[in-house]
Amino acid sequence: MKKLILGALSVAMLSTGAFAYKYISIGTGGVTGVYYPTGGAICRLFNKYYKSATNTKCSVESTGGSVYNINAIKNGELDFGIAQSDVVYQAYHGEGKFKGKPFKGLRVVMTIHPELLTFVVRKDSGIKNFFDQKGHRINIGNPGSGNEAAVTMLFNKCKKLSLKDIKVEQLKASECPNALKDKKIDGYYYMVGHPTANIKDAANSVDIDLISLDNVPAAQELVAEKPYYAWGVIPAGMYKGVNHPTKTYGVKATLVTSDKMDEKTVYYLTKAILDHFDQFKRMHPAYKNLTKKDLLKGFDLNMMHPGAKKAFKEEGLL
Numbered sequence: 001m002k003k004l005i006l007g008a009l010s011v012a013m014l015s016t017g018a019f020a021y022k023y024i025s026i027g028t029g030g031v032t033g034v035y036y037p038t039g040g041a042i043c044r045l046f047n048k049y050y051k052s053a054t055n056t057k058c059s060v061e062s063t064g065g066s067v068y069n070i071n072a073i074k075n076g077e078l079d080f081g082i083a084q085s086d087v088v089y090q091a092y093h094g095e096g097k098f099k100g101k102p103f104k105g106l107r108v109v110m111t112i113h114p115e116l117l118t119f120v121v122r123k124d125s126g127i128k129n130f131f132d133q134k135g136h137r138i139n140i141g142n143p144g145s146g147n148e149a150a151v152t153m154l155f156n157k158c159k160k161l162s163l164k165d166i167k168v169e170q171l172k173a174s175e176c177p178n179a180l181k182d183k184k185i186d187g188y189y190y191m192v193g194h195p196t197a198n199i200k201d202a203a204n205s206v207d208i209d210l211i212s213l214d215n216v217p218a219a220q221e222l223v224a225e226k227p228y229y230a231w232g233v234i235p236a237g238m239y240k241g242v243n244h245p246t247k248t249y250g251v252k253a254t255l256v257t258s259d260k261m262d263e264k265t266v267y268y269l270t271k272a273i274l275d276h277f278d279q280f281k282r283m284h285p286a287y288k289n290l291t292k293k294d295l296l297k298g299f300d301l302n303m304m305h306p307g308a309k310k311a312f313k314e315e316g317l318l
């Protein structure tokens with residue numbers, strides 16, 4: 001009898017779908033960056049509003065960053081990921097870290113916040129501009145980060161300074177504030193949205209400065225040549241002790257997936273943000289100036305996933 005009741009119970013639960021959730025994962029970056037809370041914000045909205053409609057639960061993973069995420073999507077280890085728009089472009093076209101291996105199945109859902117290549121240094125390191133870092137111990141980003149990809153590109157372009165002229169470190173972004181405080185590094189690069197907990201941590205534990213990159217010829221050439229780079233400014237006062245604006249260049253954080261992901265899931269993941277945009281914007285200060293139209297900027301619309309297109313068309317934005 002007992003057996004019979006249990007049997008009936010599990011059939012009932014299965015038929016209501018209680019045990020039949022599908023799971024989707026979003027690959028992000030280090031926990032103190034902006035990708036991780038962004039993945040969290042997207043999943044929270046999706047799970048709150050569309051878990052039942054899709055019978056799907058969304059979960060977020062901290063990862064090595066852009067390059068890792070795109071490779072993991074390609075290998076089927078992640079369903080979605082956040083990646084820098086320069087890395088997205090290079091992956092699709094088989095350039096940079098993806099040289100000779102274009103990933104034509106890569107699809108964009110939307111872009112999210114702007115990211116700026118941020119050069120954080122100890123104030124007492126003596127580094128006042130890009131060229132002063134010669135001979136210093138500098139973190140360029142962990143392997144698999146979009147960070148490392150962008151910094152490598154900058155140094156490759158630069159005629160006066162190469163990566164051989166600095167002591168290259170490759171710690172994870174989340175380890176950098178402590179390493180800076182402990183004098184294990186003199187500075188680190190981070191392509192990230194602002195404000196970020198990571199640089200707040202650094203500024204609160206040691207005197208830091210942020211170095212402008214607008215006077216670096218290699219940066220000027222890259223911004224002029226590449227469709228995915230644009231100038232931006234980190235306002236004065238955003239981080240403790242940095243009382244001047246910092247002019248540098250950057251990209252857009254982009255939510256990506258593959259052409260194998262079904263239309264319905266992508267459609268509802270897009271709606272999670274579009275239909276609850278004000279709520280989304282309150283979830284992180286890096287989204288402060290975002291408009292819905294901005295979500296379509298920074299990528300080639302031919303790369304857009306049909307599920308995302310459908311949701312943007314319904315909003316009258318496409």
Ligand code: GLU
Binds near residue numbers: 033
């Ligand atoms: N843009 C960084 C990267 O791809 C990650 C930034 C973040 O986690 O917010 O390496």
